[in-house]
Amino acid sequence: MITLSFYSAAAASLLAAVSGMLAANSGIAEQSILPIGLPDLPFHLRLDALSGFFMTVIGLLSFFVSIYSVGYVKGFIGSRPVTRLIVFYCIFIAGMFMVALADDALFFLVSWEVMAAASYFLVMFEDEKTANRRAAFLYMVVAHVGAIAILLSFGVMAGLSAGFENFSGFTFDAMRQAEFPVRWATAAFLLAFFGFAAKAGAIPLHVWLPDAHPVAPSNISALMSGVMLKTAIYGMLRVTFDLISSFPWWWGAIVLTIGLLSAVMGVLYALMQHDLKRLLAYSSVENIGIILTGIGLAMIFVSFNLPVMAALAMTAALYHTLNHAMFKGLLFMGAGAVLHATHKRDMDEMGGLIHRMPWTAALFLIGCISISALPPFNGFVSEWLTFQAFLLSPSLPNQIMKLFMPMAAALLALTAALVAVAFVKVFGVTFLGHNRSGDISHVHEVDRHMRAGMIMSAVACLALGILPSLFIGWTDILIEQMAGARLSTSASAGGWLWLTPIAPERASYSGFMVFAGILAVYGIVYAILHVNPGKIRRGAIWDCGFEKLTNRMQYNSVSFSMPIRRIFGFLFFIKEDVQITKAPHPVFPVKLHYYLRIRDRFWFWLYMPVSKAAFWVSRKVGRLQQGRIQVYLIYSFLTIIVLLLVKSL
Amino acid sequence: MDLQTAAQINSFLAAFVLLTAFGMLAQKRIYSLIHLFAWQGFFLSINTAIVAYVAGKHHLYISSVLTLSLKVIALPYILHILVVKLKIRKEVETMVNIPTTMLIGIALVIFSYYLTAPVTELSRLITRSTIAVALATVMIGLLMMITRKKAVTQIIGFLAMENGLFFAATSATYGMPLVVELGVALDVLIAAFIFGIFFFHIHTTFDSLDVEQMTRLKEGD
Amino acid sequence: MNGSIVEILQIVILIGLAPAFAGWIKVVKCRMQGRTSPGLFRPYRDLAKLFSKDIVLAENASWIFRFTPYLVFGTVIIAGAVVPMLSTNLPLSLTADAIVLVGLFGIARFFTALAGMDIGTAFGGMGSSREMMVASLAEPAMLMAIFTVSLLCGSTSLSGIAGTVSGAGFIAKPSLAFAFFAFVLIALAENGRIPVDNPATHLELTMLHEAMILEYSGRHLALIEWAGMMKLFLFMAIGSALFFPFGIDAADNISGIPQAFVFLVVKLGAAGVVLVLIETGLAKMRLFRLTEFLGSAFLMATLGMLSFFILE
Known part of the structure; x- marks a missing residue:
């Protein structure tokens, strides 16, 4: 039953992905009107290049994850209602597909809510823990605050495009054709951006x-991080580039700033986390930031009427959207595999899993390399394109902008370097070294379905890394629709092997050559050295002759990130406490207890005041409730x- | 020396002035701070000499020599003696940590570039591009005065500000009239002496040169 | 055709001369500190010795530990095919520009850090953690320096930059000078030289890079050491290609190559002397003072960028 339902989900996703691919490639919009929904308010559907692109992203990852889920969900049988x-x-x-297909505000919001509600129940799947219920509640609250903002934004646009008296403005077509006054357009944009x-x-x-x-269960986490966040990116692009379509440069600056932050x-x-999945979740925030940076840059270039540069920045953003879906999906699937096998999420209790789970380890490693933006995998290509877009900023007419852009690029470089630190930590602490919690002989490799899901996304990561010109060719029409220029003529000027976004003399990269080169050198050196190989002797660890090494002496995730914590500590609330139980001899304490708690500053700056105010207001409002019918x-x-x-006035 | 080369050397020296300004912002030791200040004066005086040569303004040679004798030799010497006499601790104490100060400094440079861009477009002098640097030097001097705790570092900030003003005058209009410049030079010298005397008094009154102690002067405490 | 010959020649020079360059640094350093030097060819003999030895592998070393030396060696060689050492006319130079080069060194470091954690010793983890920290701060500075130079030349391709700078004659530009200073600081950090790291010690308090590769032996160690020498050689070559590109052949003919080679040797010899002067004159910094060191590299590069916009 599980197998059947997930296979059909996989097939449906694959079909959607294929149709999306074709739509994005042809660039022709297909529309249809479904006579369901409220009377006089039918559902409008539209499949154009932009929704085609996001259908592809959603469809591909859903396909991989559905295959993976066949194995993963079997682990729940007996302990939990799987249905x-x-x-x-x-x-x-x-719901996600519907969001991408919607062509009117009503259907969009309905799909948006379907998606949010379904994911709420999925987050609540293991609802016996208080923490899970809390998390799901918080998710629901933020999702709805956002949804209200989106609703208001659509309201503003619908009202302006057909007047506030009738409903005909609610279709995206009407909004597309309308010209918005700048002030109202800004209001609509800011509301939509917030939401x-x-x-x-x-x-x-x-x-x-x-x-x-x-x-959430790991397959759900993979989908939420990998593609659900992308529907928000889709909404942003749809509203700014399609519905409003002309905007001042400072909108882009806002998006860019939020993205870099x-x-x-x-x-x-x-970097500060030691829970594997929590770390991956925070890294999604970072990747959304990179995508927003690209979009912001594209918006700035578009508003200054620099189409080629906008095309480059937009390609970078869309490329990263697809890339992030692939490698974050892979990483969450890998984390799920680890969770499945060890029943642990805390990295500091792991270690040495590479010996017990070689497949998962290798695939997870590919995810780590991709996300760390290292050649020849896919993360690097999109990051490289973003850098190239930044390098074109001197042609901006705005002086201040020109000077700040390279700084922004430096922040992006810092991000990329820190991601590498974070993922060396993740892989090193989880899979390498010795296990920190003792016996791991019961840990086993995952089954073939889970492996297949991960292998497919790993292959996608590599393919996107070494054949970027295929991607650029595929999104060509979409990019032209959004930015006003094509990239493919200049991007593949040196042939499909080389990626040359503007001109070969300016910058070029060939992921394939890097990949082939590394393999070739590896092969040659290996062959030369193994003509007459010396013996390999396995021995005990040397460690400068230090004896009595225990597994708890290894660096763990907390100690690994200590230097970074010390440098950037001022950005967090850090509570650190060391308690030493003294022994007769002061040099050799009996026991040492280390306590560390790191918290988000934003929680205190932004959310605590809001929640306090909400409680205050509700206490006041509560007084209105008397319980007597007369009062009501x-x-x-x-x-x-x-x-x-009011009416009579 | 043709104009092109002069402009090149000029912008190089401007870059060095900016570098020393940032160096002073980053410096943690008080002696190195004084040395950096002397270097800044040195670059300034060479720059003035070159401008004098190119523009054919002879009074600028006098300002150049004045800068050299005053800001490279006399003032650093006085500051040095102050530090020794007052037994000031050799570390500079800051209110804001140094990386943040640097970032603010970079932002100030960008800001002054933005401010001076219209001026630069109007000017036809070869030194026009350095106006932004001059303004940035003034602002960084002020920033230094704001972020430091000790009075000696504050006076160095003040003098660096004056350097910036002088630089601005040279690059915007090929220098102020000689009388004004002589007056300013005298002012600075006298200011340094007055500061010196002041420090001795502050030192004996509060037993410290920490300007935060001055809050004790407030009434009602 | 000529291009491919030059390409092969470059890689051969990189592989062949890197140990001699390391030896040269040792010789100069010994002279300067009044010691007897082990000679220019000591590194070759060391490598030969390591290659002939058996490997002792820790019990729990995984394939990552064994794969890393080959990968590190491979990335350095690819980088060597891109850097214009003898000629700017390299057929493979399209493979990677300056940003990709940073990425290539990044992936080598990524795997070295993983190898450091693979054995599961305290030293290995410490080395990985610290090396990654240094790298994460050096990378923005490096990129800023690259940005400055590429703004000046309108290209991120190394050959393109070398061509533009040498074609313009020797013009003193403040931005280029700042970028060069920043590059020197970063090169010291990236190659683990004093004052960032001390390549000569095995003391837990002072080592960064060494701590990661403590467990290596035999041909694995030889490959890593060799790659380290080549990386140092390459950084010097990159520095000379970006900032002092005279003597690098621009035309597509083979006859200019001997002259370019002589220039390369002279420039590298001088670079070695400068490196020794820096290393002899400075002491290794405390780990957390490195933020200031790398921060000033970043500041230099930023000032270079600013002075490009303001002064040029």
């Missing part, structure tokens, strides 16, 4: 994300009188 998981899983995926940023988990609206993503802070928070009648009566008064 609920399967039903909501399918609704969740369907979508809350869903995407951009800082400072990210607090729900590191709580909600880790507690999310990127740097996201990776720093990620007085309320209604007063309301009617006031309304009548």
Whole structure:
């Protein structure tokens, strides 16, 4: 039953991905109107290049994850009602596809809510733990605050495009054709940006994300981090580039700033974590930041009417969107495999898993390399394209912008370098060394379905890394629709092997050559050295002759990130406490207890005041409730009188 | 020496002035701070001499020599003696940590570039591009005065500000009239002496040169 | 055709001369400190000795530990194929520009750090953690320096930059000078030289890079050491290609190569002397003072960028 339902989900996702691919490639929009929904408000559907691209992203990862889920969900049998998981899983995926297909505000919001509600129940899947219920609640609150903002934004646009008297403005077509006054357009944009940023988990609206993503089952985490966040990116692009379509440069500057903030802070928070899935969730905040950086850059270039540069920045952003879906999906699937095998999430109790789970380890490593933006894998290509877009900033006409852009690029470089630190830590602490919690002989490799899901996304990571010109060719029409210029003519000027975004003399990269080169040198050196290989003797660890090494002496995730914690510590609330139990001899204490707690500053700056205010207001409002029916009648009566008064004035 | 080379050397020296300004911002030892200040004066005086040569303004040679004798030799010497006499601790104490100060400094450079961009477009002098650097030097001097705790470092900040003003005058209009410049030079010298005397008094009154102690002067405490 | 010959020649020079360069640094350093030097060819003999030895592998070493030396060696060789040492006319130079080069060194470091953690010793983890910390601070500075130079030349391709700088004649630009200073600081950090790291010690308090590769032996160690020498050689070559590109052949003919080679040797010899002067004159820094060191590298590069916009 499980196998059948997940296979059908996989097939459906694959079909959607293929149709999305074709739509994005042809660039022709297909529309249809479904006569369901409210009377006079039918659902409008539209498949154009932009929704095709996001359909592909969602479809591909859903396909991989569905295959993976066949194995993963079997682990729950006997301990938990699996049916609920399967039903909501399918609704969740369907909701995401509907979001990408919606062509009117009503259907968009309905799909948006379907997606949010389904994912809420999925986060709540293991609902016996208080922490999970708390996380799900927080997720629900933030999702709805965001949804209200999106609703208001659509309201503004619908009202302006067809007047506030009738409903005909609610279709995206009407909004597309309308010309918005700058002030109202700004209001609509800011509301939409707020709402979508809350869903995407951009800082400072990210607090729900590191709580909600880790507690869901890992296949769900993979989908939530990998593609659900992308629907918010889709919404942002749809509203700014398609519905509003002309905007001043400072909108782009806002998006760019939020993006950089999310990127740097996201990776720093990620570095401080020792819970594997929580770390991955924070790293999603960082990647959303990188995508937003690309989008912001593209918006700035578009508003200054520099189409080629906008095309480059937009390609970088979309490329990273797809890349992030692939490697974050892979990493969450890997984390799920580890969780499946060890039943642990805390990295400091792991170690040495590479010997027990060689497949998972190798695939997880590919995910780590990809996300750390290292050649020849895919993360590097999108990051490289973003850097190239930044390097074109001197042609901007705005002086201040010109000077700040390279700084922004340096922040991006810092992010990339810190991600590498974080993922050396993740892989090193989880899979390498000795296990920190004792016996791991019961740990086993995962089954073939889970492996297949991971292998497919790993292959996608490599393919996207070494054949970027295929991607650029595929998104060509989409990029032209959004940015006004094509990239493919210049990008593949040197042939499909070389990626030359502007001109070969300017910059070029060939992931394939790097990959082939490393393999070739490896092969040659290996062959030369193994003509007459010396013996390999296995021995005890040397460690400078230090004896009596125990597994607890290894660096763990907390000690690994200590230097970074010390340098960037001022960004966090850090509470550190060392308690030493004294022994007769002061040099050799009996016991040492180390306590460390790191908390998000945003929680105190932004959310505590809001929640306090909410409690205050509700206490005040609570006084209105008397419990006597007469009082309630007085309320209604007063309301009617006031309304009548207002109307008569 | 043709104009092109002069402009090149000029912008190089401007870059060095900026570098020394940042160096002073980053420096933690008080002696190195004084040395850096002397270097800044040195670059300034060479720059003035070159501008004098290119523009054919002879009074600028006098300012150049004045800068050399005053800011490279006399003032650092006086500061040195102050530090020794007052037995000031050799570490500079800051209110804000150094990396943050540096970032603010970079932002100030960008800001002054933004401010001076219209001026630069109007000017036809070869030194026009250095106006932004001059303004940035003034601002960084002020920043230094704000972020340091000890009075001696504050006076160095003040003098660096004056360097910036002088530099601005040279690059924007090929220097102020000689009388003004002589007056300013005298002012600075006298200011340094007055500061010196002041320090001795502050030192004997508060037994410290920490300017935060001055809050004790407030009434009602 | 000529291009491919030059390409092969470059790689051969890189592989062949890197140990001699390391030996040269040792010789100069010994002279300067009044010691007897082990000779220019000592590194070759060391490598030969290591290659002939058996390998002792820790019991729990995984494939990552064994794969890393080959990968590190491979990335350095690819980098060597891209850097214009003799000629700017390299057929493979399209493979990677300056940013990709940073990425290539990044992946080598990534795996070395993993290898350090693979054995599960305290030293290995410590080395990995510290090396990654230094790298994460050096990388933005490095990129900023690259940005400055590429703004000046309108290209991130190393050959393109070398061509532009040498074609323009020797022009003193403040931005280039700042970028060069920043590059020197970063090169010291990236190659683990004094004052960032001390390549000559095996003391837990002072070592960064060495701590990661403590457990290596035999041909694995030889490959890593050799790659380290080549990396140092390459950084010097990159420095001379970006900032002092005279003598690098620009035309597509083979006859200019001997002259370019002589220039390369002279420049590298001088670079070695400068490196020794720096290393002899400075002491190793405390770990957490490195933030200031790398911060000043970043500041230099930023000032270079600013002075490009303001002064040029």
